[in-house]
Amino acid sequence: ALRPRTLIAALQRGSRLASTVSGIQTRGGFVRVQFANGDTSDYHAIWLRHKCPSSKHPKTGEYTLCSSRIPPNLQAKEASVQPGGAEILVQWDQPIDGVKQSVFSAEWLEKYAYARNRKIEEPVCDVAAITISAASLPPGQPVWKECQERVKRDGAVIVRGGGEDTEAILAAFGDGGWKVVPTHFGRIEDLRTDNTTNKNTDQLGYTDAAVDLHTDQPFIPKPPRYQMLHCMRPAATGGENMLADARVVSQYLRDTDRAAYELLSTRRIAFHRKQQQFTSLHVGPVLEVDKRGNFNAIRLSYFTMDPWSLPFDQMEAYYRAYNKFINLLNKFQYRARLAAGDFLVYDNHRMLHARTSFSGARWLRGIYFDSF
Numbered sequence: 001a002l003r004p005r006t007l008i009a010a011l012q013r014g015s016r017l018a019s020t021v022s023g024i025q026t027r028g029g030f031v032r033v034q035f036a037n038g039d040t041s042d043y044h045a046i047w048l049r050h051k052c053p054s055s056k057h058p059k060t061g062e063y064t065l066c067s068s069r070i071p072p073n074l075q076a077k078e079a080s081v082q083p084g085g086a087e088i089l090v091q092w093d094q095p096i097d098g099v100k101q102s103v104f105s106a107e108w109l110e111k112y113a114y115a116r117n118r119k120i121e122e123p124v125c126d127v128a129a130i131t132i133s134a135a136s137l138p139p140g141q142p143v144w145k146e147c148q149e150r151v152k153r154d155g156a157v158i159v160r161g162g163g164e165d166t167e168a169i170l171a172a173f174g175d176g177g178w179k180v181v182p183t184h185f186g187r188i189e190d191l192r193t194d195n196t197t198n199k200n201t202d203q204l205g206y207t208d209a210a211v212d213l214h215t216d217q218p219f220i221p222k223p224p225r226y227q228m229l230h231c232m233r234p235a236a237t238g239g240e241n242m243l244a245d246a247r248v249v250s251q252y253l254r255d256t257d258r259a260a261y262e263l264l265s266t267r268r269i270a271f272h273r274k275q276q277q278f279t280s281l282h283v284g285p286v287l288e289v290d291k292r293g294n295f296n297a298i299r300l301s302y303f304t305m306d307p308w309s310l311p312f313d314q315m316e317a318y319y320r321a322y323n324k325f326i327n328l329l330n331k332f333q334y335r336a337r338l339a340a341g342d343f344l345v346y347d348n349h350r351m352l353h354a355r356t357s358f359s360g361a362r363w364l365r366g367i368y369f370d371s372f
Contacts, residue, residue: 019110020085026076027122028331030256031090033109041113042120045074048090051112052102070096120255123248123332130243130334131158144172147345151226155245156334156346164341166230166365173228178369181224183217184278189366191229200278204303205366208235208359211303213244213329213352216368218299219273219280224368228345229353231338236360240337241344244329244352246298250287252332253325260321265289267318270306271299286322297349338364 023034030044046067055065077093088109091101130150134143143162150157162169166188170180180187190197195206204211217223229241254261265287273280288297310318329352338344346353348368 019106021081021088021106021109022085024079024081024088026079028075029073031076031079031088033088033106035106035110036085040117041109042115042118043109043113045076045090045092046070046072048076048102048104049074049092049096052099053104054099054102055097065097118255120252123245123252125245125332125334127158127334127336130154130156131160131336134159134161134163142172142176143169144176144178147173148176148178151345151347155247155350156243156344158336158338158342158344160339160342162230162341162343164232166232166367169228169230169343170367173369177371178226179372181368181370183224183368184280185366187367190363191366192361192363194361200275202275208357208362210357211355213242213326213333213354214301214303215246215298215352216301216348218301219271219282219304221282223299223348224370225347225349226345226369226371227348227353228343228365228367228369229338230343230365230367231340232363232365233340233361234338235358235362237358238356239358239360239362240335240356242333242335242354242356243344243346244333244354245350246287246300246329246352247295247350249328249332250295250298250325253328254293257321257324259317260324261287262293263314263318263321264325265293267310267314269308269310271301271304272306273304286325298352300352 020036021033022036025032027042028045030042031048032040032042034040049070050065050067051063052065055063057064071094075093076090078091080089082089082103085106087103087105089101089103092099132146132150137143137146143159147157147159174180184200185198189205191205193206193208195201198206215223216227250261250264265285268283268285270281270283282299284299286298286300287295288299290296308315308318333354336344
C-alpha cells in the first residue's frame with residue numbers, strides 16, 4: 001500500500017496529471033501499464049475490478065462493489081490501450097454483476113499507482129535454449145563438459161543424438177567428476193512398465209500413468225544432486241517430458257507474493273516414501289533457503305507427502321501458497337519428447353520434472369549423480 005505521505009502527494013498532484021498509456025501487458029493476476037514517459041506501474045486484477053468505474057452509483061458516484069464479492073483468483077484475460085492512449089480496456093476472465101470488462105483512464109491509473117517501475121519479469125521457458133545436438137558441438141568440446149556447464153547455468157540440458165550406450169555416457173560424466181549414486185531402486189533405473197531389473201518398483205515411475213512436476217528422493221536427508229533420463233525407446237503415443245526451474249519461479253513468487261514464498265520456505269512438511277520393502281521419512285520445507293531467504297534448493301513430491309500437519313489458522317493459507325506455486329511452475333515449464341539416443345540432465349535441487357501418460361513400450365533409463 002502507499003505510505004501516507006506518498007498517498008497524499010499522489011492525491012495532491014492528481015489534478016495536474018495528463019498522462020497517456022503507450023503499452024500494456026496482462027500477467028494473469030496483475031496488469032502492467034507503461035506510460036508515455038517510459039514509467040511502468042503494476043495493478044492487481046482484484047484491485048482494478050474493485051474500483052471499476054462501472055461499479056459507481058449513477059447518482060452518488062460512490063463505489064457499490066465490496067471486494068469480498070470478487071473471486072480471489074480473478075484474472076485479466078485481455079487488455080488493450082484505447083486510441084489516443086487516454087484509456088485502457090481490461091477484459092476479465094469471469095463476470096461480476098454482469099460486467100465482463102472495465103475501462104480506466106490513464107490519469108486515474110497514474111494518480112493511484114502503487115507499484116511503479118518494479119524490476120520483475122516473467123520467467124522464460126524456451127526449450128530450444130536448453131537443447132543441444134551432440135553432433136553439432138565444436139571440436140574438442142566433450143558432451144559431458146557442455147552438459148555440466150549448461151546444468152550449472154540453466155539447471156537442465158536436453159541432448160539430441162547422444163547415443164544409446166548408457167555406460168559410455170556414464171563413463172564420460174565420470175571423467176568430469178560426476179559419480180553415479182545408487183538408490184533403493186539400484187544403480188540404474190529402467191523406467192518401463194515391464195521392468196525386471198530393479199528393486200522397489202511399486203511406484204508411479206514404473207507405470208504408464210502421468211506424473212506431475214516433482215523432485216526425486218525428497219524423503220532422504222540429502223537427495224542426489226543431478227539426474228539423467230536416457231531414452232532407449234520412446235512411447236508409441238504420449239510420454240512427453242516436462243521440466244520447471246524452481247529457482248527462477250520461486251523468485252518470481254517471492255517478488256509477487258512474499259507471504260506465499262515465506263510459508264513455503266518456513267513451514268515443515270513430511271516427505272514419506274512407503275513401499276513394500278522400503279520406507280524413508282524426511283521433514284522439511286518445500287523451499288530450502290539461506291539466512292537471507294534466498295533460494296538454495298527445492299524438495300517437492302506430491303505423491304510422497306504425508307498429510308500436512310500445520311496449525312489450523314495456517315492450513316488454508318498454506319494450501320493457497322502451495323497451489324499458487326505449483327500453478328506457476330506448470331505455467332513456466334519446458335516440454336520435450338525424447339527420441340531413442342536422446343537424454344536430458346538436470347539439477348535435482350533446482351529443477352522439477354514430469355511426464356505425460358503414454359501407451360506403448362516406452363523405456364527410459366534413470367541415473368543419479370553427485371559431484372566429487
